[in-house]
Amino acid sequence: MELKIRLCVVLLSLGLALTGYVRAKEKPDDMEMDVENAVDDVQEDDEEQKPPPSLSAPTVTYKAPEPMGEHYFAQSFDKGTLQGWVLSQAKKDGIDEEIAKYDGNWEVEEMQDTKLPGDKGLVLKSRAKHHAISGLLLRPFVFETKSLIVQYEVNFQTGIDCGGAYVKLLSQTDDLNLEQFVDKTPYTIMFGPDKCGEDYKLHFIFRHKNPKTGELEEKHAKKPDADLRTYYTDKKTHLYTLVLNPDNTFEIMIDQAVVNSGNLLNDMTPPVNPPAEIEDPDDHKPEDWDERPKIQDPDAVKPEDWDEDAPAKIPDEDAVKPDGWLDDEPEYIGDPDAIKPEDWDEDMDGEWEAPQIPNPACESASGCGTWQRPMIDNPNYKGKWKPPMIDNPNYQGVWKPRKIPNPDFFEDLHPFRMTSFSAVGLELWSMSSDIFFDNFFITSDRSVADRWAADGWSLKKAAEGAAEPGLVSQMISAAEERPWLWIVYVLTVALPLVLFIVFCCTGKKSSASAAAEYKKTDTAQPDIKDDAEEEEKPEEEEAKDEEQEEKKSDEDSTGEESAENRQKEQHKSNEKSEDDILRRSPRNRKPRKD
Incomplete structure (x- = not known):
């Protein structure tokens, strides 16, 4: 629990620090004034706060490398x-x-x-x-x-x-x-x-x-x-x-x-x-060399019922013109609000016509103009007949020039x-x-x-x-160039922070911690049950408990139970316990068969 609380505190501090930086970036003028004031204060107290010479920062001096050993x-x-x-x-x-x-x-x-x-x-x-x-x-x-x-x-x-x-x-x-x-x-x-x-x-x-x-x-x-x-x-x-x-x-x-x-x-x-070796530049492929792995079957014949003229698409004979189709209305009409330009010259530009716009009468209808059946694939379409391909019995492979010794060959192994x-x-x-x-x-x-x-x-x-900036500085520099990264940073910090606060810092005290507190005393303590078990106790068990309590109270009030009955019950209980002890004894166990 302490570790979780510490983690929550660390995340909360990080979120507050990031929020403070964002607010500072929104008020650069105030920050500049604060920095100037701080510089003035430092200058006024420079003599008092100046560290001794032995504690001042060392000066880094570059020294050129000197060649040592054999070099050219x-x-x-x-x-x-x-x-x-x-x-x-x-x-x-x-x-x-x-x-x-x-x-x-x-x-x-x-x-x-x-x-x-x-x-x-x-x-x-x-x-x-x-x-x-x-x-x-x-x-x-x-x-x-x-x-x-x-x-x-x-x-x-x-x-x-x-x-x-x-x-x-x-x-x-x-x-x-x-x-x-x-x-x-x-x-x-x-x-x-x-x-x-x-x-x-x-x-x-x-x-x-x-x-x-x-x-x-x-x-x-x-x-x-x-x-x-x-x-x-x-x-x-x-x-x-x-x-x-x-x-x-x-x-x-x-x-x-x-x-x-x-x-x-x-x-x-x-x-x-x-x-x-190289390919012989003087070697040429023979004219009768066959490089075709597949050829058309010369014995194949086009079937008699093959129709090469059948169209690929045909009208759908089952289609029905939708209700409300306006056959007499064109799909587009001339714009009634259009006006012929004043400089329109019919001799030069031809007869003026208003630009076409969608017919308003077709907006509420299922369609306008001459209705035509939609086209579907022709089930009888086969296209142009071609003989099937078979293996070429005269196939000789891909031709390559023969190899000859390379006249320019040499072998330099070093x-x-x-x-x-x-x-x-x-x-x-x-x-x-x-x-x-x-x-x-x-x-x-x-x-x-x-x-x-x-x-x-x-x-x-x-x-x-x-001299490179740290991780936080790099993140801030990146966000200054791309402001949308602030959203990513805030979500990255805020979301885990909220989840840890909700699930880690608001939990109930566990039964283990309660038991630990009870162990601090030697006095008798009641049984500790988990809150979840108490809440999950069925309603039927609660009703039975109430019924038993009522019966017990009735028996105590009547007082009619005799001492003899109590002694018989006690005797039976003793006999039952003795039988249990004998049953559990190793001597009364039956020998195990191999």
Whole structure:
């Protein structure tokens, strides 16, 4: 009972608090005045209430992550410059001169709504422009026996309409010039988020070199099964990681959680290795090849009683014209209130006629105009006769060209051994600005990459999480945008509150609690019966009880019962009790038969 009462009190307090907030929202002016007064009071007593320096809130200072262990590239931009990065001065081929130049603006700055002052990153600032920027690795990465881990952070500060935030690992070539970095610059891997419309992508593309021809072909990873929408719309900083292993396996992670994985040999499109056999391009289907599994029965004959001319619908001969049908009244008549327009020219517009309206005389009748029998399905209709279908005795199956060995076949069992790369580049077109990039890192050691992420992205995640509003604040914010949610909140709180008050706080004292009170004394107490049993006592039993009481009172009043009769009855009662005792005794039981 005490637990129920406490629960009722908690629900009541929650309802009152929610009601108080709603009333406060209805009077913002009064709240502002109260806040201003409170601020004045605090300022007046600032010296008295000021806590000692040791108790003041600590200041959070961001510290850029420092690379530890083996790595090939590390950039946090916290020095506030583009040192080590090269802006492209090239132009894109095949497009208009006005938009061909890579003149999109890049800046190093803090996020717009930063939770860590001092944390800076690379920001794409322009809309509808080509952007290209790149930086050299400390040394080229060679795909041999070590894994490749690429990770960096992205924050779509203003959302993303159409654009990418992926990186390219530029292939190591003799003519690599970062100032001429364009879309056609050779790359080994392209990795990262991309979005246009409602198509949310997370690219992993690598360029595979054909061992027979030397040509490069793009291989695309399968689409992740995870829903990527949140990462593009929540305006939070997310960590994108690609892991490639020498055994050809790969993992793609967002915020250190795997969203896609597979094998370079089995999970890329098109496949790394071509098929061993292909269809012969010179093989053609014979003219007499029969691919029809079913044909019309050539021996079937149309039955003599088959009537192909019978109509599908016929008038219902059993139908009867309803009573009150007005045959002489048309269903529509000219509007008697219509007036010919003054500018009506009969030579140009023809003879004027009033617009048609439903005939008022037909409103109370069952119908107007010439009555016609309704149409029904013709039971004798069969339609055009066609021979039944039978199995084709000459069926040869679906023809396919014969298989021949693929002249371009090769088998590369180690696609991990890609072209070495020596630079990282961002070559992007975006219809959204203020895309924030930070903490690029390339290494071959998983633990080193995790350490870099812990010192950088994990700190941002904790700061963003601490700044997020609580559940109640989120509910209130949602209700401010959608006022109808207040009704849901009130019903959610008020309905359980009323039910608990009715069923929990208004119950009668139980018989168990009454018995507990009686046990507190040693005096004799009356029998305790449940109220429900007293209420359910039948009326017949009450009548019997009254009758027995009347008989007892009559016997006591007459006094005619003799002492001898009482002794006989007492003797019989004693004998009956002795017989019961003997019957229950184990010695008088009959032996049980096996």
